[in-house]
Each structure stands twice: as C-alpha cells, then as structure tokens.
Amino acid sequence: MRIFISVDIEGVAGIVHPHQGRMGEVDYERCRRLMTQEANAAIEGALQAGAQEIVVNDSHAEARNLVAxxxxxxxxxISGYPKALYMCQGMGPGFDAAFFVGYHGGAGARDAVIDHTYSSKVAREVRLNGVRQTEGSLNGQVCGYFGCPVALFTGDAAAVxxxxxxxxxxxxxxxxxxxxRYVARSLHPEVARDRIRAGARRAIERLDNIPPLRVEGLVEMEIDVHDTAMADVGELVPGVRRLxxxxxxxxxEDYLEVFRCMLVLLALGQTVILR
Ligand SMILES: [Zn+2]
Incomplete structure (x- = not known):
C-alpha cells in the first residue's frame, strides 16, 4: 500500500494567522512543528493500517516548512519550490490513497481561517466547468487523474x-x-493529532468505498484574478482567453494541462503585484 500525503499549514490546529506560516515571523518555528506533528499523526495512522510506502509533499508556500x-x-x-505539480508534487501512477492534511477553505469561504485558493493575492475564484473550486478539489482531481482517491482530508470545519x-x-x-478569517476555536494539538491518526486508519479501512475525484471530457477553467494587470499578463499565455x-x-481535455496552466497564471499574477 502506497500513500501520498500533501500537507498545508493553514488548516493545522492552533493556527489562525498568515504570519504563523511565514518564514522569519516570530511564531513560525512553533507552527511549522505543529504542521510536522499533524503530518506525523497521518503517517502513524497509515502505518497502523498497513501502509508500506509513504511520500509526504510539503505543500505550503515555498515548501520548506516540514522539519525533516x-x-x-x-x-x-518532498520539499522545495517551484515544482511542476506543486501541492501534488510526487503524485503519479501507483498510489493507493492520498491524504490532504492541514487544508483550508477556498477563496471567498466564510468562517474559514485564511481562506484562499493557491494565492490569496492573485486568485479570487477558480472555476472548473462553472463550479467554484478549492485547493482540495483542484489537487484531488490531480490525484484522480492517476486513479488515486483522496481518502483523508483534515482542516477546519469549513474546509472539510x-x-x-x-x-x-x-x-x-x-x-x-x-x-x-483570522479567528478559530481549536482542538488542542494533541487531541487533533489523535483524531487525525484515527481518521487516517479509518480512511484506509474504508478505501474501497472512496471514489477518486475526476473531471471527465473537456475541462473549462476560469480564474477571476485580483486585478486587471494580472489578467493583462495572463492573456499573453498561448491558449488563454480573457473573458x-x-x-x-x-x-x-487533459486535466493536468489545465492544472499546469492555472499554476502558470497564478505565478504570472504574482509578478505584477506592486511592492
Ligand atoms: Zn493552501
């Protein structure tokens, strides 16, 4: 049994503010350890359920957060940035289950700590075939592309x-x-880890009943960017239309092409933010 684990930070117990996930800020060293410990809880649950190979992808910001x-x-x-599949780097054929740990609500979600979709500063909303997406759904479809279901998902109530x-x-x-956006009532980190460990175990036990998330046929992606300068650079990408x-x-037709185009448009958007 091979398990892929993608770990973000905003949905970790005890974390409520972007500074807690930002390198150099006073709270960061503590919070990266809270993140690491929640990853460990998921790993332990997977091992208890019989997993033999576990790959963990650091999925927050520049992906140098988990303490090796x-x-x-x-x-x-897997740590470091940039990487071709970003929050799903390492995913490919042969994984039996994916776990998403420390995930948060999508951009625009109400009562969701640090709600965003890939980039708070660039993306106001991402839609696939008219349906609003989240990091969980966008990444889940990358796993589904390879036939792998997202079996465990942890974060705040809104994200779940x-x-x-x-x-x-x-x-x-x-x-x-x-x-x-910056307020939560949280379980104690130890209690959160107990629940994640048990959840990971349960997820593998019920794996046969958890379908992969897939988008079939032509996938039409729309991104509402934060300002028009971001659209000015985005529409230069061949194949991208400005609606x-x-x-x-x-x-x-190929979802991975769509996902990669999204990463390009979001990265380009970052380049025109006035500093
Ligand atoms: Zn995120």
Missing part, C-alpha cells in the same frame, strides 16, 4: 464541508471551527 528530522522516518519528504461537496465519502477530520477585465479562461 522530526518527520516520522517511515516517510520520505467544502471537500465533502466534491466527494461525500472522504474521511474528514475537523481540527478547529473558524469564526472569521472579462479580471477573468481568464483556458480549456483542455
């Missing part, structure tokens, strides 16, 4: 609810209830 020497030695770690709208059967573990002042679109 404190990660469970049974897992191998959003994921259940895409796949009801996903094992969801709620570690905090957000009360605004409105702040809306870019791209369509392809």
């Amino acid at each position: 020497e404190e990660l469970n030695p049974a897992a191998e770690l 609810c959003e994921m259940h709208e895409f796949v009801t059967e996903v094992e969801g573990v709620v570690v905090k209830e957000s009360m605004g 409105a002042g702040r809306t870019l679109a791209f369509a392809h």
Whole structure:
C-alpha cells in the first residue's frame, strides 16, 4: 500500500494567522512543528493500517516548512519550490490513497481561517466547468487523474464541508471551527493529532468505498484574478482567453494541462503585484 500525503499549514490546529506560516515571523518555528506533528499523526495512522510506502509533499508556500528530522522516518519528504505539480508534487501512477492534511477553505469561504485558493493575492475564484473550486478539489482531481482517491482530508470545519461537496465519502477530520478569517476555536494539538491518526486508519479501512475525484471530457477553467494587470499578463499565455477585465479562461481535455496552466497564471499574477 502506497500513500501520498500533501500537507498545508493553514488548516493545522492552533493556527489562525498568515504570519504563523511565514518564514522569519516570530511564531513560525512553533507552527511549522505543529504542521510536522499533524503530518506525523497521518503517517502513524497509515502505518497502523498497513501502509508500506509513504511520500509526504510539503505543500505550503515555498515548501520548506516540514522539519525533516522530526518527520516520522517511515516517510520520505518532498520539499522545495517551484515544482511542476506543486501541492501534488510526487503524485503519479501507483498510489493507493492520498491524504490532504492541514487544508483550508477556498477563496471567498466564510468562517474559514485564511481562506484562499493557491494565492490569496492573485486568485479570487477558480472555476472548473462553472463550479467554484478549492485547493482540495483542484489537487484531488490531480490525484484522480492517476486513479488515486483522496481518502483523508483534515482542516477546519469549513474546509472539510467544502471537500465533502466534491466527494461525500472522504474521511474528514475537523481540527478547529473558524469564526472569521483570522479567528478559530481549536482542538488542542494533541487531541487533533489523535483524531487525525484515527481518521487516517479509518480512511484506509474504508478505501474501497472512496471514489477518486475526476473531471471527465473537456475541462473549462476560469480564474477571476485580483486585478486587471494580472489578467493583462495572463492573456499573453498561448491558449488563454480573457473573458472579462479580471477573468481568464483556458480549456483542455487533459486535466493536468489545465492544472499546469492555472499554476502558470497564478505565478504570472504574482509578478505584477506592486511592492
Ligand atoms: Zn493552501
């Protein structure tokens, strides 16, 4: 049994503010350890359920957050940035299950700590075939492309609810209830880890009943970017159409092409942010 684990930071118990996930800030060293420990809880649950190979991808910002020497030695770690599949780097054929740990609500979600979709500063909303997406759904479809279901999803209540709208059967573990963008009532980190460990175990036990998340046929992506300068650079990408002042679109039969185009448009958007 091979397990892929993508770990973000905003949905980790005890974390409520972007500075807690930003290198150099006073709280960061603590919070990267909270993140590492939640990853470990998921790894432990997977091992208890019989996993033999575990690959962990650091999925937050520039992906140098998880503390390598404190990660469970049974897992191998992918860290660093930029990488072709970003939050799904390492995913490919042969994985039996994916776990998304420390995930957060999509851009625009109410009562969701640090709600965003890939980039707070660039993307206001990402849609596929007219349906609003989240990091959980966009990444889940990368896993689904390779036939791998997202079996475990952990984060705040809003993020877990959003994921259940895409796949009801996903094992969801709620570690905090957000009360605004920067406010949450959280489980103690140890209690959160206990629940993640148990959730990981349960997810593997019920794996046969958890379908992969897939988009079939032509996939039409739309991105509402934050300002028109971001659309000015985005529409230079071959194949990208500009539907409105702040809306870019791209369509392809192959979902990985769509996902990669999204990463390009978001990266380009970053280059025109005035500093
Ligand atoms: Zn994120």
